[in-house]
Amino acid sequence: MGYLAKFRLWRGDHGTGSLVDYEVEVNEGEVVLDVLHRIQATQANDLAIRWNCKAGKCGSCSAEVNGRPRLMCLTRMNTFEEDEVVTVTPLRAFPVIRDLVTDVSYNYAKAREVPAFQPPEGLQPGEYRMAQEDVQRSQEFRKCIECFLCQNTCHAIRDHEENKRAFAGPRVLMRVAELDMHPLDTLDRKRMAQDDLGLGYCNITKCCTEVCPEHIHITDNALIPLKERVADQKYDPIRWLGSKIRVRSKSE
Amino acid sequence: MSDMERYAFDVVVIGAGGAGLRAAIAAREAGKSVAILSKSLFGKAHTVMAEGGIAASMANVNPNDGWKVHFCDTMRGGKFLNQYRMAELHAREAPDRVWELESWGALFDRTKDGKISQRNFGGHEYPRLAHVGDRTGLEMIRTLQQRIVALQQEDKRIHGDYEARVRVFAECSATDLFTTGEGDEQRVSGVLAYWRPSGTFVLFSAKAVVIATGGIGKSFKVTSNSWEYTGDGHALAMLAGGSLVNMEFVQFHPTGMVWPPSVKGILVTESVRGDGGVLTNSEGRRFMFDYIPDVFRDKYATTEEEADRWYTDPDNNKRPPELLPRDEVARAINTEVKAGRGSPHGGVFLDVSKRLPAETIKAKLPSMWHQFKELADVDITLEPMEVGPTCHYVMGGVEVDPDSQAVVGVRGLFCAGEAAGGLHGSNRLGGNSLSDLLVFGRRAGDAAAEYVAGTPEGTLDEAQVQRAIDTALEPFSRATGENPYEIQSELQQVMNDYVGIIRTKHEMEQALKLIDDLKLRARELSVVGGREYNPGWHLALDLPKQLLVSEAIARSALTREESRGGHTRDDYPAMEPEWRKVNLICRIDGDGVDVVSQPLPLMPAELAALFDGKELSKYLTEDELSALGKEKA
Numbered sequence: 065m066g067y068l069a070k071f072r073l074w075r076g077d078h079g080t081g082s083l084v085d086y087e088v089e090v091n092e093g094e095v096v097l098d099v100l101h102r103i104q105a106t107q108a109n110d111l112a113i114r115w116n117c118k119a120g121k122c123g124s125c126s127a128e129v130n131g132r133p134r135l136m137c138l139t140r141m142n143t144f145e146e147d148e149v150v151t152v153t154p155l156r157a158f159p160v161i162r163d164l165v166t167d168v169s170y171n172y173a174k175a176r177e178v179p180a181f182q183p184p185e186g187l188q189p190g191e192y193r194m195a196q197e198d199v200q201r202s203q204e205f206r207k208c209i210e211c212f213l214c215q216n217t218c219h220a221i222r223d224h225e226e227n228k229r230a231f232a233g234p235r236v237l238m239r240v241a242e243l244d245m246h247p248l249d250t251l252d253r254k255r256m257a258q259d260d261l262g263l264g265y266c267n268i269t270k271c272c273t274e275v276c277p278e279h280i281h282i283t284d285n286a287l288i289p290l291k292e293r294v295a296d297q298k299y300d301p302i303r304w305l306g307s308k309i310r311v312r313s314k315s316e
Numbered sequence: 317m318s319d320m321e322r323y324a325f326d327v328v329v330i331g332a333g334g335a336g337l338r339a340a341i342a343a344r345e346a347g348k349s350v351a352i353l354s355k356s357l358f359g360k361a362h363t364v365m366a367e368g369g370i371a372a373s374m375a376n377v378n379p380n381d382g383w384k385v386h387f388c389d390t391m392r393g394g395k396f397l398n399q400y401r402m403a404e405l406h407a408r409e410a411p412d413r414v415w416e417l418e419s420w421g422a423l424f425d426r427t428k429d430g431k432i433s434q435r436n437f438g439g440h441e442y443p444r445l446a447h448v449g450d451r452t453g454l455e456m457i458r459t460l461q462q463r464i465v466a467l468q469q470e471d472k473r474i475h476g477d478y479e480a481r482v483r484v485f486a487e488c489s490a491t492d493l494f495t496t497g498e499g500d501e502q503r504v505s506g507v508l509a510y511w512r513p514s515g516t517f518v519l520f521s522a523k524a525v526v527i528a529t530g531g532i533g534k535s536f537k538v539t540s541n542s543w544e545y546t547g548d549g550h551a552l553a554m555l556a557g558g559s560l561v562n563m564e565f566v567q568f569h570p571t572g573m574v575w576p577p578s579v580k581g582i583l584v585t586e587s588v589r590g591d592g593g594v595l596t597n598s599e600g601r602r603f604m605f606d607y608i609p610d611v612f613r614d615k616y617a618t619t620e621e622e623a624d625r626w627y628t629d630p631d632n633n634k635r636p637p638e639l640l641p642r643d644e645v646a647r648a649i650n651t652e653v654k655a656g657r658g659s660p661h662g663g664v665f666l667d668v669s670k671r672l673p674a675e676t677i678k679a680k681l682p683s684m685w686h687q688f689k690e691l692a693d694v695d696i697t698l699e700p701m702e703v704g705p706t707c708h709y710v711m712g713g714v715e716v717d718p719d720s721q722a723v724v725g726v727r728g729l730f731c732a733g734e735a736a737g738g739l740h741g742s743n744r745l746g747g748n749s750l751s752d753l754l755v756f757g758r759r760a761g762d763a764a765a766e767y768v769a770g771t772p773e774g775t776l777d778e779a780q781v782q783r784a785i786d787t788a789l790e791p792f793s794r795a796t797g798e799n800p801y802e803i804q805s806e807l808q809q810v811m812n813d814y815v816g817i818i819r820t821k822h823e824m825e826q827a828l829k830l831i832d833d834l835k836l837r838a839r840e841l842s843v844v845g846g847r848e849y850n851p852g853w854h855l856a857l858d859l860p861k862q863l864l865v866s867e868a869i870a871r872s873a874l875t876r877e878e879s880r881g882g883h884t885r886d887d888y889p890a891m892e893p894e895w896r897k898v899n900l901i902c903r904i905d906g907d908g909v910d911v912v913s914q915p916l917p918l919m920p921a922e923l924a925a926l927f928d929g930k931e932l933s934k935y936l937t938e939d940e941l942s943a944l945g946k947e948k949a
C-alpha cells in the first residue's frame with residue numbers, strides 16, 4: 065500500500081539555504097503535512113514547520129507545494145504521481161525564519177491599523193438585533209483562518225517588497241469590507257482603506273481568491289464592493305462630509 | 317545569559333486561547349499591564365478549532381431555558397462530581413459573556429427575530445449553543461483577538477504605543493514558573509520562556525501569572541488535539557506547589573474520523589447529531605436505543621418515531637439517544653465495534669445524508685462537508701461518515717478557588733480554561749468549554765488584577781533562573797541520546813492502550829511502569845541542530861511535562877475504583893455514591909506524582925432543590941440525602 069516518495073524541501077535560515085532531497089514512506093490517505101512529520105520524526109528532527117489542527121481550520125501550515133501556495137494539511141498525496149518529486153518551499157512573500165517557517169508579522173502589523181468594530185453608542189450587550197441576511201455578508205469574510213496565502217499570492221506584495229509599506233493586502237482590506245458591511249458598525253474606514261491601506265494597489269486580478277482555502281470570494285465580494293463604496297463616497301459630498309465628522313455614514 | 321531578554325509586567329498570561337485572551341482583557345481593563353504568551357502564532361490556539369458552539373442559557377430559542385436548567389444539565393452531565401459553585405457561576409454568567417462578544421464585533425447566526433440563534437447539543441435540555449455554522453471557535457478567538465487589538469489601539473491613542481499595556485508574545489513558550497519567599501510568604505515572581513523562532517530566552521518578572529494553557533490530549537495516540545496539548549500548565553502549576561484535581565477524567569469524544577489513518581482522531585462535531593444525524597452499526601441498527609442508562613431513562617426517547625418527532629416538537633417528545641452525554645455515546649460505539657458490528661475501518665456510521673437535504677447540510681455543517689470531502693473523499697450529503705472515539709478534552713485540571721480561579725496553594729497564580737479542573741466533574745457537556753473560557757477567563761483576569769494591586773514587587777532568584785536555562789539547554793550537549801519524537805510516540809501508544817476509554821487495574825499498573833521507563837529515558841534526550849526554530853528541541857522541553865501529567869492521569873485512574881463519566885473501569889463497572897464524595901488530588905512527590913483523596917463539597921440546599929429527590933438519590937449517599945432534607949426514593 066505504501067510507497068517511497070521523493071521530497072525536496074527548502075532547508076536553511078534567513079539568507080542562506082538550499083533544497084535538500086529526502087526519500088520517505090507514504091501511506092494511503094496521507095497529506096503532505098503527514099509526510100513532513102515523518103521526515104521530522106525519523107530523518108530531520110529539527111525540520112521547522114508550523115501546524116496545529118491538521119484539518120484546515122487554523123491556517124498555520126501554509127507553504128508552497130510545487131510552487132503553489134497551499135495548506136500542507138489539505139494537500140493530499142494522491143494528487144501527485146508516485147514518481148513525482150514533491151518540492152516544498154516557504155511562502156515567498158515573507159522573510160524566512162527557518163526551513164518552511166516564515167516571519168508573517170507584517171500581516172498582524174497591518175491588521176492592527178484597521179480601527180476596531182465600533183457599536184452604536186448606548187446599545188447594550190444583549191440588545192443587539194440583526195437579521196441573518198444582513199450578517200451573512202460579513203460572516204463570509206469571518207471564515208478567514210489567517211493562513212495568509214492570499215497575502216503571499218497577491219502580486220502587489222509577492223513581487224514588490226517595497227509595496228508592503230503602503231499596501232495592506234487582500235486579507236486586511238477584506239477586514240475593512242467586513243466591518244463596512246457589519247450591520248451595526250458606526251465607523252467609516254473607506255477613506256482609510258484607500259489612503260492608508262492601499263486599496264488602489266489592487267487591480268482585481270483575483271489571484272487571492274483562487275488560493276483561499278476557505279473559498280472566500282475575496283475579490284468579488286469584498287474588494288470590488290469596497291472599491292465601489294469608496295468611489296461612491298468620493299463623489300458624494302454629503303457622505304464625505306459625514307465621514308469627516310464621524311457620524312454613521314454607510315453606503316448601503 | 318547575556319542574550320536573554322527581560323520584561324516586567326503586572327500580569328503574565330500563559331496561553332492565547334479563549335481563556336487566556338479573556339483573562340488578559342479583564343486584567344488590562346482593570347488597568348494592569350499584561351503579557352500574553354503562546355506557543356503558536358496569535359489566533360491559532362485550540363479554541364480556533366471548536367466547532368459546535370458556546371453554551372449559554374439566553375433562552376432565545378426556547379423561553380423555558382435559564383441558568384438553573386443549564387446548571388442542572390451541567391451537574392447531570394458531570395455525574396454530580398462537579399465543583400457545584402463553579403457550575404453555578406458558569407451557568408449564571410455565560411449569557412452575559414456571550415452578549416459581550418457581540419458588542420466586540422462577533423457575528424453569530426441569528427434567529428428569525430434577529431437574536432443569537434441557539435442549537436441543540438448532547439446533554440443540554442434546550443437549544444442552548446450560540447454558534448456560527450460549525451466554526452464557532454474561530455469566531456470566538458477572532459473576536460477576542462480583535463478586542464485585544466481594540467485595546468491596543470486605545471493605548472496607542474493615549475500612550476502613543478500599541479504595546480503600552482498589552483503585548484502579545486507569540487511563539488514564545490514558557491518553560492518555568494518562579495516563586496519567591498518561603499512558607500506562607502511564598503508567591504509567584506516570574507516566568508521563563510523562550511522565543512521559538514530564535515531560541516532566545518525571555519525572563520518575565522510578574523506579580524501574578526494566569527495559566528491558560530489548555531489540555532493534555534497529545535499524550536494519547538488517537539486525539540483531536542494538536543501538538544500544543546502537552547499539559548504544560550498542569551505541570552507548571554504542580555511544580556510550583558499547586559495540585560491537580562480529577563485527572564482520571566479524560567473525555568473521549570464519540571465521533572472522531574477513523575479513516576484515512578492519517579486523520580484518525582480528527583473531530584466530527586457533535587452538531588452533526590444535534591442537527592439530525594444518526595448513529596448506525598453494520599447491521600443498519602440505530603444502536604443508541606440499546607444504551608440508554610438508567611439514570612437517563614426518563615429523559616431520552618425509546619423509539620425511533622419519538623426521537624424523530626423531537627427535532628420538530630421538542631416540548632412534547634423526548635430527545636434521541638444519539639444526544640446522550642459524550643461518555644455514554646463513546647462507550648456504546650466502543651462496545652458495538654468490539655462486538656463485531658463496526659464499519660469497515662473500525663468505527664460506526666454517522667449519517668446525515670438520509671436525514672437532511674444536501675443544501676441544508678452544506679449550510680449548517682459547512683466545515684464538516686469540506687473536511688470529509690478534502691481529507692477522506694467522502695461526500696456527507698450522499699453517504700454516511702465513519703466515526704469512532706477520540707481523546708478530546710481533560711475534565712481534570714489545576715485545583716482552583718471556584719470564585720477567583722486562584723490556584724490552591726500558590727499565591728499569585730491563577731488558572732482558567734481547559735487547564736483548570738472542577739467545573740465539568742467527570743464529564744463535560746459539549747459547548748460548556750467555550751463558555752467556561754469566557755466566564756472563568758474573565759474571573760481569573762479580574763482576580764489577578766486585584767491581587768496585583770495589593771502585592772509588593774517580588775524578586776527573581778538569578779541562580780534559579782540560570783539553573784532553569786541550563787536544564788533547558790542540556791539536550792544540545794548530548795551528542796547521542798534519546799530521540800524526543802520516539803519517546804513521545806511510545807507514550808501516546810501506552811496511554812492509548814492502557815489508560816484509554818476502558819481501563820483495568822492490571823493495565824494501568826503496566827502503564828505506570830512504562831511511563832517510569834520513559835521518564836528515565838527522557839533524562840537522556842538529545843537534539844540535533846541549533847536553537848533557531850527547532851521543533852525537536854521544543855518537544856524535548858515539553859516532554860518531561862507531558863510525562864508528569866500522564867503519570868498523574870494514570871495514577872488517579874488507578875486509584876478511582878468505580879466508573880463515572882470519562883473514567884470507565886472494566887473491573888469496577890458501577891458508579892458508587894461513596895466515590896462521588898471524593899476528589900483525587902495530585903501533587904509532586906520527588907520525581908513523580910502522589911495521589912490523595914479529598915472530600916468534595918456538597919452543594920447547598922438551594923441548589924439541591926433544583927433536582928427532584930428521585931434523581932439525586934441515584935448519585936448521593938443516604939447520609940447526604942438526609943443532610944439535604946431529601947428522601948431516598
Ligand SMILES: Cc1cc2nc3c(=O)[nH]c(=O)nc-3n(C[C@H](O)[C@H](O)[C@H](O)COP(=O)(O)OP(=O)(O)OC[C@H]3O[C@@H](n4cnc5c(N)ncnc54)[C@H](O)[C@@H]3O)c2cc1C
Pocket residue numbers: 330331332333334335336353354355356360361362363364365366367368369370371452453488489490491528529530531540541544548549583708709732733734735746747748749750751753
Ligand atoms: C476540534 C475541537 C472542537 C471543539 N469544539 C468545541 C465546541 O464546539 N464547544 C466547546 O465548548 N468546546 C469545544 N472544544 C473544546 C474547546 O475548544 C477547548 O477546550 C478550549 O478551546 C480550550 O481553550 P483554552 O483557552 O483553555 O486553551 P487553548 O485555546 O488551547 O489555548 C491554549 C493556549 O496556551 C498556549 N500554551 C500552552 N502551553 C504553553 C506554554 N508552555 N507557553 C506558552 N503558551 C502555552 C497555547 O499556545 C495556546 O495559545 C473543542 C475542541 C477541539 C479540539
Ligand code: SF4
Pocket residue numbers: 217218219220233234265266267268269270271272273283287
Ligand atoms: S484581486 Fe487585488 S488583492 Fe487580490 S491578488 Fe489581485 S491585486 Fe491582489
Ligand code: SF4
Pocket residue numbers: 123207208209210211212213214215235238272275276277278279280282
Ligand atoms: S482570506 Fe482566505 S487565503 Fe486569505 S488569509 Fe483568509 S483564509 Fe487565508
Ligand code: FES
Pocket residue numbers: 114115116117118119120121122123124125126135136137138
Ligand atoms: S494545520 Fe491547521 S490549517 Fe493546516
